Amino acid sequence: MTTTTMSHDEAHHHGAPTGWRRWLYSTNHKDIGTLYLLFALTMLFLGGASAMLIRAELFQPGIQLIDPDLYNNLVTNHALLMIFGAVMPAAAGLANWMIPLMIGAPDMALPRMNNLSFWILPAAATMLILSFVVPFFPGGGTQINTGWTIYPPLSVQVGMSMDFLIFAIHLLGISSILASINIIVTLLNMRAPGMTLMKMPMFCWTWLVTAFLLILVVPVLAGGVTMLLFDRHFGTSFFDAAGGGDPVLFQHLFWFFGHPEVYILLLPSIGVLSHVIPTFARKPLFGYRSMVGAMLAVATIGMVVWAHHQYTIGMSLGAVTYFMVGTILISIPVGLMVFNFIATMWRGAMTFETPMLFAIGIILMFTFGGLSGVMLAVVPADMQYHDSMFVVAHFHYVLMPGAVFGLFAGVFYWLPKWTGNMYNERLGKIFFWINVIGFNITFFPQHFLGLAGMPRRIIDYNVMFTEFNVMSSIGAMIFGLSHLLFLYIVIQTIRGGRSLKKSENKSWEGAKGLEWEVGSPPAFHTWETAPQIK
Amino acid sequence: MSMPSQDDELRRKNIRLALILGGLALFFLLTSFPFWMNLFTVAGDLSR
Amino acid sequence: MCFKSIYTIKPLLLILGVLLLGTAQAEYGINFPEPAGKVARDIYDIHMLTMQIATFLLIIVFSIVLYSVYFHRKSRGYQADQNFHNTWFGHWSWVIVPALVLGVDFTIAHGANTVLKTVWDVPKEKDIMDLKVTGHQWWWEFDYLDHGIKIESRALTEDKAGDLYLRDVDNRLVLPTGTKIRFLHTSADVNHAFWVPELAFKKDAIAGYVTETWIEMDREGVFRGQCAELCGTWHSRMPIVVEAVSPEKFAEWVGKEKAVEEAAAAEASSEKSWSKEELMAKGEALFNTKCAACHQINGTGLPPAFPPLKGSPIATGAIVDHLKIVLNGKEGTAMQSWSSLNDLEIAAIITYERNAWGNDTGDVIQPADVKNAR
Numbered sequence: 021m022t023t024t025t026m027s028h029d030e031a032h033h034h035g036a037p038t039g040w041r042r043w044l045y046s047t048n049h050k051d052i053g054t055l056y057l058l059f060a061l062t063m064l065f066l067g068g069a070s071a072m073l074i075r076a077e078l079f080q081p082g083i084q085l086i087d088p089d090l091y092n093n094l095v096t097n098h099a100l101l102m103i104f105g106a107v108m109p110a111a112a113g114l115a116n117w118m119i120p121l122m123i124g125a126p127d128m129a130l131p132r133m134n135n136l137s138f139w140i141l142p143a144a145a146t147m148l149i150l151s152f153v154v155p156f157f158p159g160g161g162t163q164i165n166t167g168w169t170i171y172p173p174l175s176v177q178v179g180m181s182m183d184f185l186i187f188a189i190h191l192l193g194i195s196s197i198l199a200s201i202n203i204i205v206t207l208l209n210m211r212a213p214g215m216t217l218m219k220m221p222m223f224c225w226t227w228l229v230t231a232f233l234l235i236l237v238v239p240v241l242a243g244g245v246t247m248l249l250f251d252r253h254f255g256t257s258f259f260d261a262a263g264g265g266d267p268v269l270f271q272h273l274f275w276f277f278g279h280p281e282v283y284i285l286l287l288p289s290i291g292v293l294s295h296v297i298p299t300f301a302r303k304p305l306f307g308y309r310s311m312v313g314a315m316l317a318v319a320t321i322g323m324v325v326w327a328h329h330q331y332t333i334g335m336s337l338g339a340v341t342y343f344m345v346g347t348i349l350i351s352i353p354v355g356l357m358v359f360n361f362i363a364t365m366w367r368g369a370m371t372f373e374t375p376m377l378f379a380i381g382i383i384l385m386f387t388f389g390g391l392s393g394v395m396l397a398v399v400p401a402d403m404q405y406h407d408s409m410f411v412v413a414h415f416h417y418v419l420m421p422g423a424v425f426g427l428f429a430g431v432f433y434w435l436p437k438w439t440g441n442m443y444n445e446r447l448g449k450i451f452f453w454i455n456v457i458g459f460n461i462t463f464f465p466q467h468f469l470g471l472a473g474m475p476r477r478i479i480d481y482n483v484m485f486t487e488f489n490v491m492s493s494i495g496a497m498i499f500g501l502s503h504l505l506f507l508y509i510v511i512q513t514i515r516g517g518r519s520l521k522k523s524e525n526k527s528w529e530g531a532k533g534l535e536w537e538v539g540s541p542p543a544f545h546t547w548e549t550a551p552q553i554k
Numbered sequence: 555m556s557m558p559s560q561d562d563e564l565r566r567k568n569i570r571l572a573l574i575l576g577g578l579a580l581f582f583l584l585t586s587f588p589f590w591m592n593l594f595t596v597a598g599d600l601s602r
Numbered sequence: 603m604c605f606k607s608i609y610t611i612k613p614l615l616l617i618l619g620v621l622l623l624g625t626a627q628a629e630y631g632i633n634f635p636e637p638a639g640k641v642a643r644d645i646y647d648i649h650m651l652t653m654q655i656a657t658f659l660l661i662i663v664f665s666i667v668l669y670s671v672y673f674h675r676k677s678r679g680y681q682a683d684q685n686f687h688n689t690w691f692g693h694w695s696w697v698i699v700p701a702l703v704l705g706v707d708f709t710i711a712h713g714a715n716t717v718l719k720t721v722w723d724v725p726k727e728k729d730i731m732d733l734k735v736t737g738h739q740w741w742w743e744f745d746y747l748d749h750g751i752k753i754e755s756r757a758l759t760e761d762k763a764g765d766l767y768l769r770d771v772d773n774r775l776v777l778p779t780g781t782k783i784r785f786l787h788t789s790a791d792v793n794h795a796f797w798v799p800e801l802a803f804k805k806d807a808i809a810g811y812v813t814e815t816w817i818e819m820d821r822e823g824v825f826r827g828q829c830a831e832l833c834g835t836w837h838s839r840m841p842i843v844v845e846a847v848s849p850e851k852f853a854e855w856v857g858k859e860k861a862v863e864e865a866a867a868a869e870a871s872s873e874k875s876w877s878k879e880e881l882m883a884k885g886e887a888l889f890n891t892k893c894a895a896c897h898q899i900n901g902t903g904l905p906p907a908f909p910p911l912k913g914s915p916i917a918t919g920a921i922v923d924h925l926k927i928v929l930n931g932k933e934g935t936a937m938q939s940w941s942s943l944n945d946l947e948i949a950a951i952i953t954y955e956r957n958a959w960g961n962d963t964g965d966v967i968q969p970a971d972v973k974n975a976r
Contacts, residue, residue: 081767088835089907129560129568155906162907167832173809174792174834177935179906201575205568235575239583261810267793268808301674303682310696332795332806332831334787334813337722344714348707355703356696362667363695367683369676380671387663391656394707398714400721401649403803404634407795407830472631473799475830478838482769484631 036544044139047131048544049116052138054438056113057431059141061507063105066149068500070098075462075496078489083480089155091479092165097152099168100185103285104192105145107419110427111288112137112199115227118434119203121535121542122221124212124551129205137198144191151184167477169278170245172259172270176252183252186245193238200231207231212534214553218312221533222305225312226291229319233284236323237277244273268333275326283322285419287315289426290357293379295533296429297361300376301368302530307360314353314360321350331402340399347397351390358387373528374448378429381456382421389417392467407477410470416463428455428506435513436523440541443513444520451509454502461495635799638825638846639817642802644717652710659706721803724784724816731778734786737794737807737829739936740836740895744775747786751859756891757839768838769826772891774845778852779819787813791938792834798827798844806831819846834936835907836895870946870969878953878966885954888947893955896936901959907936912959921965924952925975941976945969 036042036051046052074094077085086094116134120127128134154160161179164170175182207228211220220228248270250256257263259270298305305311325346327335335343361383370376392414396402405411436442465488470476474485481489513520526536538546560568637643674680686692724730734745741756755771757763763770777783787796789807796815797804800823805813829840847855890899896908901917903910911917916924928948931939940948949967956963 087904088838092832092835092837130572133572160906165832165834169832171793171832174832177792177834197576197579201572201579204575205571209564209568209571235579236582239579243583261808267810301682302676303684304687306687306692307696313696330806332804332813333808334805334811337719340722341715341718344718345711348711351707352700352703356699358663359695359699362663362670363686363692365667365670366674367680367686368670368674369680369682370671370674371676372671380667383667384664388660391660394710395649395652395656398648398652398710400645400714400717401652403721403805404645404649404799406804407797407832468632471633473635473797473827475797475828475837477832478828480768480838482767483765484769 045135047127047135049120049128049131049134050438050542050544052128052134053113053115053117055138056109056116056141059138059145060106060110060113060427061510063101063109063145064503065507067098067101067106068503070094070101072496072500074098075493075500077479078481079493080490081481081483081486086479088479089163089165092167092477093152093155093163095477096164096166096168096170096185097148100148100188103168103281104189105148107285107423107427108196109141111227111230111285111423112196112203114223114288114292114427114430114434115199115203117438118535119206119224119227120210121538121546122224122533123207123210123215124534124547124553125206125210126545126548126550128202129210130202133198134202137195137202140191140195140198144188144195147184147188147191151181151188154181154184155179169271169274170248171274172248172251172267175248176260183249186249189245190242193242196234197238200234203227203231204235212547212550212553218309219553222294222308222311223288223291226287226294226315229315230284230287233280233287233319233323237280237284240273241277244270244277247273268330271330271333272327275329278329279326280319280322282415282418283318285423286426287318289382289423289430290315292426292430292433293361293382295531296375296379296433297364298532299433299528299530300373300379301365301370303364303368304532305360306363306366307356310356311360314356317353318350318357321346321353325350328397328402331399332406344397344399348394351394354390358383358390371529373432373445374443374452375429375433377449377452378425378432381452382425382429385417385421385425385456385460389414389419389421393418405470407475408470409466409474409476412476413463413466413470416459416466420459420463431510433528434535435510436527437535437540437542439513439516440523440539441513441516442521442523442527443509447505447509447512451502451505454498454505458495458497458499458502462492462499463495465489465491465495634802635825637802638800638821638823639802639819641721641817642800644720645802648713648717651713655706655710721815724814725782727782730782730784730816732784732786733777734788735796735807737787737789737791737796737833737840738938739791739834740829740840742771742775742796742829742840742842743790746856749856749860751856751863753859754892755842756895757841766826768828769841769843771841771843774824774843776845776847776852776855777819778849779822779846780849782816782818785815785817787815791936793831794829794833794840795831796827796842797830798825798842800825801827801844804830822846822848835904839895867944870944873970875968876946876949876966878957881950881953881966882957884946885950885952886958888943888951889954889958892940892943893951901955901961911955912961917955917961918963921952921956921967921971922975924956925967925972928952929972929975945972945976948972 043051043055073086074091077091116128151164155163161181164178164181164185166175166178207224247258251259257265259265259267261267294305294311325343327339327343328347331340396405396411396414432443432448469485469488472485474481523540525538525540527540534551634646634649637646732747734747736743741754744753744755753773753775755773755775757768758770758772760767785796787805787807788811789809791809794807795804796807801817803815805815823846825844825846827842829837833840897903897911901910901912916927927937928951929939929941931937946969949969949972952967953965955961956965
């Protein structure tokens with residue numbers, strides 16, 4: 021199928037540069053991918069710590085550990101750190117590492133811009149963390165008590181930390197737009213000769229769609245928060261009803277970004293699954309074409325159903341009917357994707373290494389989250405569910421398996437490729453079980469809390485909600501701490517050593533694709549001569 | 555630092571596509587909301 | 603290998619067992635409480651319908667996946683069927699599956715649409731009772747537009763509410779059964795949302811908007827709910843208690859409330875000059891219900907969000923500025939305008955604030971002073 025790569029002109033490149041310059045000035049897709057992944061891991065722990073603090077506070081009724089504004093600030097930061105800090109950079113990290121290897125390209129199309137789009141991130145993260153820290157200093161104003169949705173007029177009341185947050189969002193947005201442009205250009209211009217779009221590996225397809233979604237919706241968020249900034253400081257009244265503005269306009273702008281964002285988080289992990297399941301079922305992906313079609317359908321419909329996040333704002337009957345039907349229709353392409361995954365497993369010869377365990381977990385739990393999503397799409401019923409703990413349970417069931425577990429699966433799947441060492445399979449499986457069980461203990465009881473009448477984002481609750489909150493908090497501690505094991509496994513694999521097996525070029529028996537033809541770990545430069553695809 | 559060199563034609567093609575996509579993002583930034591309209595209203599109010 | 607995999611499923615079964623046990627105990631509350639009206643019952647039914655469909659689909663997916671996981675494994679010597687995607691099923695599943703899902707979708711959407719119409723279309727009858735609900739940071743104001751009564755509803759403190767803390771208020775929202783009631787939601791500051799699960803609807807209260815919902819309650823009882831849209835620091839302390847009573851009892855209650863309000867109005871408009879002790883006593887009671895949520899009972903506030911009044915430049919400085927901030931509020935903060943209070947109430951509060959907690963300015967503000975400042 022392909023030819024192997026050999027460096028033909030040693031004088032021309034010198035292998036990996038050393039020291040800090042290697043990372044700060046890096047234009048190498050593998051190094052930048054590694055940077056993205058390490059950054060995401062750091063943010064995962066920060067976001068996780070804030071989540072554990074939230075659950076610790078909710079362990080018992082009453083206000084024990086933190087004051088209400090700090091609680092709301094943690095709620096805000098948990099969401100932003102996880103979405104913009106952990107999941108999106110991790111997905112971008114996988115894209116940087118794997119896309120050039122998968123399509124037989126020597127590097128990303130715009131290597132210097134690649135460097136820029138990563139190095140904006142630490143600056144943005146600093147800004148984001150400052151928005152959390154600033155209120156602790158004298159004169160720092162009030163804490164951000166709005167949640168990540170930063171709805172005005174509440175967000176206009178907040179002190180200067182909101183301005184830090186707005187600029188952090190701008191920087192994060194610029195970073196992801198640059199990364200998306202780079203990925204689209206790479207995928208469209210840099211494929212190996214003979215690799216048509218419909219022969220492209222599925223992970224590349226998912227990222228192509230994701231990148232387009234990002235380019236279309238992130239600017240709208242940037243616009244929305246800019247208007248918020250103007251309202252706060254320059255006397256405009258975009259969102260101030262008293263000045264002729266419209267507070268609901270912000271909600272529309274936010275969710276026009278916010279809903280496609282869900283698919284931005286989800287699709288790269290769907291891409292990972294499309295590689296993991298065929299590998300461990302030892303048979304090709306079922307329905308490649310319908311998969312591509314379903315993905316395009318999800319992206320298209322997903323762009324036009326944002327208002328199902330705001331059923332309660334008092335829209336007209338016609339508008340809510342449209343948004344309800346549109347939202348329910350998304351179940352068709354998503355259902356097709358899940359079906360294709362199950363059909364890939366069906367009559368395969370499965371083995372259950374850690375990535376496959378995560379994949380099966382995703383299929384089961386994501387289906388669960390998807391079905392509670394259909395329930396939420398029904399407008400009259402949503403008038404009950406809206407802004408209750410039921411919603412919290414629902415979106416964690418979608419985003420945890422759908423996005424984060426997919427990334428875990430990807431990391432375990434490609435870690436041998438990146439490091440040249442097989443990770444400790446036994447520990448990997450233990451991590452999976454603790455993680456999944458902790459996750460379910462945390463979020464399953466929250467469905468009942470929501471139905472019984474507990475709103476989300478409250479620091480203190482009536483004693484009638486105690487039992488399930490205790491359960492959920494205990495689960496959250498197990499779930500949160502289990503990630504230390506993940507950290508240990510990753511560090512152990514990177515360090516290697518005699519206890520770990522070395523990985524062959526093809527780390528998994530059933531693996532297929534160009535990325536398994538380069539070395540494990542791959543040379544600093546790969547595919548300098550493009551392979552021929554038949 | 556050391557970068558595999560791209561041939562000039564591919565390089566031009568890449569940059570052109572990147573600029574088109576950047577333009578698309580900018581277009582969305584400027585058109586998808588009544589930003590300028592309101593800004594002009596405010597500017598009008600200030601000058602009066 | 604086979605044995606081992608069953609072993610690993612054990613923890614999952616354990617959780618399932620715990621959860622089933624949990625669901626057996628009704629007092630935990632695992633589903634919506636019993637609806638209190640026709641609209642609410644329709645909503646409850648569509649909730650149960652979609653949940654049952656979802657559960658059914660979930661069981662199907664789980665069974666297929668678990669069957670496949672058990673039988674199609676390499677350790678059982680199963681050979682992968684490399685041509686599965688080339689069978690007729692493989693070729694046509696992209697039509698079959700969406701068609702099936704579409705069928706399910708239509709079932710749900712059709713049922714939902716019927717309910718949606720009754721929920722969304724507020725009856726246009728003339729004799730419908732109008733209730734204006736205004737969300738404030740952090741209390742509710744209920745205006746009985748047809749009866750000319752206004753109720754302020756605030757959370758009770760923990761020592762007064764006991765086990766109902768965060769679910770109990772000082773003044774309940776009393777409503778008649780068997781009467782169509784239209785709720786008009788709006789907000790005085792940030793977004794709030796009115797949610798009482800028994801009434802089964804939730805609508806956002808947005809400043810500058812009036813959103814509508816309606817219900818006709820068919821059973822008496824006390825129904826408890828909470829604000830559902832994050833509205834700042836004390837979002838958790840905005841309970842709602844609806845007391846549904848028979849129309850006769852409601853009329854009686856309206857009469858009583860009117861008498862109380864008239865007496866208060868008469869007292870406030872009398873030209874009487876109030877002594878400092880009287881104003882201080884009134885002021886303390888009013889401050890503790892209306893102001894203490896932010897500025898705290900001991901006047902220390904919760905800086906930086908809520909500034910202290912104890913020794914503050916406003917409460918010990920010029921009376922004019924003090925009156926101005928109470929009457930007009932402070933823009934861009936949670937401090938709202940209190941001009942809806944009557945002259946006597948404001949005079950009492952300001953007198954209290956200027957003399958309590960060691961702010962001993964000795965100032966006594968009379969209702970007439972407030973009237974002049976308006």
